[in-house]
Amino acid sequence: MSTIHERIKRLRENSGLSMEALAALLSLKSWQTIQQWENGKTAPKRSRVDDVARVLNTTSEYILFGDAQAQTGNEVKETPAANESEFTNIRRFDLRASAGEGRLVFDYDALEPFKIRSDFLKKNGASEKNTFFMTAKGDSMEPIIPDGADVLVVENGHEIINGKVYVFFLNKNIYIKSLSKTEGGIVALSYNHAYDPMFIGPKDSFKIIGRVIMCSFVL
Structure with missing residues (x-):
């Protein structure tokens, strides 16, 4: 399963955004914040996750957890592709x-x-x-x-x-x-x-x- 850091990096790159551009869209003071999110040094606060999901065209749940867990336990399912x-x-x-x-x-x-x-x-x-x-x-x-x-x-x-x-x-x-x-x-x-x-x-x-x-x- 991918990490939150890998998911943010992959979504950003798939959106064609540089670290600087994503930082600007999120009103962050420095693009190095994005760099730290992606290299695993830090992660976005829960209050910031909704904004990250909005800019990267995904859901907060996917940013946080990646694959959706089934209700029965540890079985995991891939997040379905968009129709x-x-x-x-x-x-x-x-x-x-x-x-x-x-x-x-x-x-x-x-x-x-x-x-x-x-x-x-x-x-x-x-x-x-x-x-x-x-x-x-x-x-x-x-x-x-x-x-x-x-x-x-x-x-x-x-x-x-x-x-x-x-x-x-x-x-x-x-x-x-x-x-x-x-x-x-x-x-x-x-x-x-x-x-x-x-x-x-x-x-x-x-x-x-x-x-x-x-x-x-x-x-």
């Missing part, structure tokens, strides 16, 4: 900004859709209709969101939650940044400290497309 019906096809776009009729709109090319677990969408207040994947371009959000990573965007995330990551139009360009409301405007921050903060004021052409709830990439 096709447990997944939802999510649209995937190559987005670009454009100006039309005096307002910002977005144009796109439709790409091959991705499948994602339906329970993950539900837990994050998302659905097939208001969710899509797009590809991040550039290195401003590295190492958490590398160039070429696919990000999952919920279109109803127009109310800014300070510190969360959003896709937005700004003066005819599309950006992926962490947004925070301040007195007089909005500050857009990059994870890559080589990029300066951006201040978005009332005179800027600004529109939120949605909030990023997941990042996926191949190591």
Whole structure:
């Protein structure tokens, strides 16, 4: 039977997440916490397990115990594989900004859709209709969101939650940044400290497309 450390590592790698990305999704101060979970030095506290399961698209019981034990005793059963019906096809776009009729709109090319677990969408207040994947371009959000990573965007995330990551139009360009409301405007921050903060004021052409709830990439 696998250990909790092995399960976390396997689930993370299967999700295409780096240790840094998983740490960011869990709001941990350091990616070394993930490293310690995986090498067996420590394990997530029970209060943290639910968050780990949510991000890694599994259940808390699987994180903690792995295979489900039968009620009769020591017999164990493998956790059943997810059925096709447990997944939802999510649209995937190559987005670009454009100006039309005096307002910002977005144009796109439709790409091959991705499948994602339906329970993950539900837990994050998302659905097939208001969710899509797009590809991040550039290195401003590295190492958490590398160039070429696919990000999952919920279109109803127009109310800014300070510190969360959003896709937005700004003066005819599309950006992926962490947004925070301040007195007089909005500050857009990059994870890559080589990029300066951006201040978005009332005179800027600004529109939120949605909030990023997941990042996926191949190591």
